[in-house]
Amino acid sequence: MSLLDWFADRRKTAPALRPTPEPDEGDGLWSKCPECGEVVYRKDLIANASVCASCGYHHRIHSEERLRILLDPGSFIPLDGELSPTDPLAFKDRRAYADRLRDSQSQTGMRDAVVCGTGTIEGQGIALAVMDFRFMGGSMGSVVGEKITRLIETATEQQLPVLVVCASGGARMQEGMLSLMQMAKISGALERHRARKLLYIPLLTHPTTGGVTASFAMLGDLILAEPKALIGFAGRRVIEQTLREKLPDNFQTAEYLQDHGFVDAIIPRTQLRSRLASLLQMHHQPATVSA
Numbered sequence: 001m002s003l004l005d006w007f008a009d010r011r012k013t014a015p016a017l018r019p020t021p022e023p024d025e026g027d028g029l030w031s032k033c034p035e036c037g038e039v040v041y042r043k044d045l046i047a048n049a050s051v052c053a054s055c056g057y058h059h060r061i062h063s064e065e066r067l068r069i070l071l072d073p074g075s076f077i078p079l080d081g082e083l084s085p086t087d088p089l090a091f092k093d094r095r096a097y098a099d100r101l102r103d104s105q106s107q108t109g110m111r112d113a114v115v116c117g118t119g120t121i122e123g124q125g126i127a128l129a130v131m132d133f134r135f136m137g138g139s140m141g142s143v144v145g146e147k148i149t150r151l152i153e154t155a156t157e158q159q160l161p162v163l164v165v166c167a168s169g170g171a172r173m174q175e176g177m178l179s180l181m182q183m184a185k186i187s188g189a190l191e192r193h194r195a196r197k198l199l200y201i202p203l204l205t206h207p208t209t210g211g212v213t214a215s216f217a218m219l220g221d222l223i224l225a226e227p228k229a230l231i232g233f234a235g236r237r238v239i240e241q242t243l244r245e246k247l248p249d250n251f252q253t254a255e256y257l258q259d260h261g262f263v264d265a266i267i268p269r270t271q272l273r274s275r276l277a278s279l280l281q282m283h284h285q286p287a288t289v290s291a
Contacts, residue, residue, distance in 0.1 A: 028042065029041065029042055030042060031045050031059070033052040033054065033055060033057050033059075034057065035052060035055050035057035036052065036054050036055040036057065038052060038053075038054040038055070040052070040053070045059070046065070048270060049061075049069050049269045049270045049272075050065065050269070051268065051269050051270055056227060056268065057228075058205075058206065058226050058227060058228065058229075058268075058269055060133060060167075060205075060206060062108075062132055062134055063110070063114075063115045063130040063131070063132040064115075066130045066165055067115070067119075067128070067130060069269065069272070069273065070119075070121060070128070070163075070165075070272065070273055070276070071119040071120065071121060071128070072119065072120045072121065072122065072123065075119040075120040076117050076118075076119040076128075077117050077118045077119065078115065078116070078117040079116045079117045079118065079147070079150065079151060079154060080116060080146075080147050080150050080151075081111070081115075081116075082111075083111065083112070083143050083146060083147055084111045084112065084143065085101055085111070085112050085141050085142065085143045085175075086142075087101070087174075088142075088175065088178060089174070089175065089176055089178075091174040091175070091176070093174075097174040097175075100136060100174070101136075104134075104135045104136050105135075107134070108132065108134045108135050110132060110134075110135050111143070112135060112141065112143040112144055112147070113131055113132055113133075113135035113136060113137075113138045113139060113140070113141070113144050113168070114129055114130065114131045114132065114138075114143075114144045114147050114148060115129070115130045115132065116128070116129045116130075116147045116148065116150070116151040117151075118154070118155075118158075118160065121273060121276050121277050121280060122273070122274075122277040122280075124277060124280040124281065125158075125160050125161075126160060126161050126162070126163055126280065127151050127152070127154060127155035127158075127160045127161070127162045127163070128151075128162075128163050128164075128165070129147070129148050129151050129162075129163070129164045129165065130165040131144070131164075131165060131166055131167045131168050131212075132167065133167045133168070133169075133207075136172065137168065137169035138167045138168035138169060138212075139168060139169050139170065139171065139172035139173075139179075140168055140170065140171050140172055140179055140182055140183075140210075140211055140212055141171075141172035141174070141175045141178070141179050141182070142175055142178050142179065142181075142182065144172075144182065145179070145181070145182025145183075145185055145186055146182075146185075148164065148182075148186050148189075148216070149182075149185050149186050149189045152186070152189040152190060152192075152193050152200075153189055153192075155193060155198065156189075156192055156193045156196055156198060159196070159198060160198070161198060161199035161200065161201065161280060161283060162190075162193060162198070162199070162200045162201070163201050163202075163203060163276070164200075164201075164202045164203070164216060164217075165203045165205060166202055166203065166204050166205060166208040166212055166213075166216075166217045167205045167206070167207065167208065168207075168208060168209065168210065168212040169207065169209055169210055170209050170210015170211045170212055170213070171183070171210055171211035171212075179211070180211060182211075182215075183211050183214060183215035183216075184215075186215060186216045187215050187216060187219060190216060190219050194221075199221055199222075199279075199280075199283045200219070200220050200221050201220050201221065201222050201223075201224060201276070201279070202216060202217050202218070202219070202220040202223055202224070203224045203225070203226070203272075204217055204223065204224065204225040204226070204229055204231050204254065204263065205225070205226050205229050206226065206228070206229040206230050207229065207230035207231070208229065208230070208231045208232075209230065209231070209232050209233065209235075210233060213231060213232060213233050214233055217231075218262070220264075222264050222265070222279065223262070223263050223264050224263070224264065224265050224266075224267055224272075225254035225257070225258070225263045225265075225266050225267075226254065226266070226267070226268070226269055226272075227254060227255070227266055227268060228253055228254060228255065229253070229254040230252055230253065231252055231253070231254055231257055231262075231263070232251075232252035236251065236252065254266050
């Protein structure tokens, strides 16, 4: 018997291998950790702030869940929720910008990539902006910039601290120079806020890149980050080609930036609310939220 005949006989007699079915992450019941492969009941994962109990991997969460985790129940008062983006440049690449906006609005139920408002954390007033990566990669266009600027101005008027949860690919290229102008506009509002001796805390989540990193994400009195969040301006390949050097494996992670003085503290999501409450208490903000 030839070797090929032997393998042919083995295929005929060997029992068929049936792969063990894995839970479908889309069925709403189970979730598989992309870091350690642990399969968990989705309700248990959500109860743990969408952090894997086995390895500490932080799953990406949307703005509604972020508000639920951070704020006291029923305390959130939305601001400027009616603002919607337009298409001032009639921009079109592979698809028209107007079509991309409609699709993102339909898929997320949001008008743009940030939710702004006021609320309380353990009874202490705060103005809060939460960027949502689901909406065009959390990119910063004119509406995102305007909403965050108005939020900061409201916080300055009401003498509230500001927390901005950053999750963005950077400035929205479909709005060209108009999106880049938001960097200066938000930074100016933050300077007026700082002049009143009011607290500003950016929370850098995965990912925080581009024009967001180059502006308000790095202007905080205290810069916080979630574990292993990707934080940077340009991409790794662009930097390596420019410097002609190999970058460390952990380059542009929250841990690397903390080691080099760009991030003040890395706080697991399960501890974030209590740590923020302590920071607000230390800064002593006596103002209360007004509708």
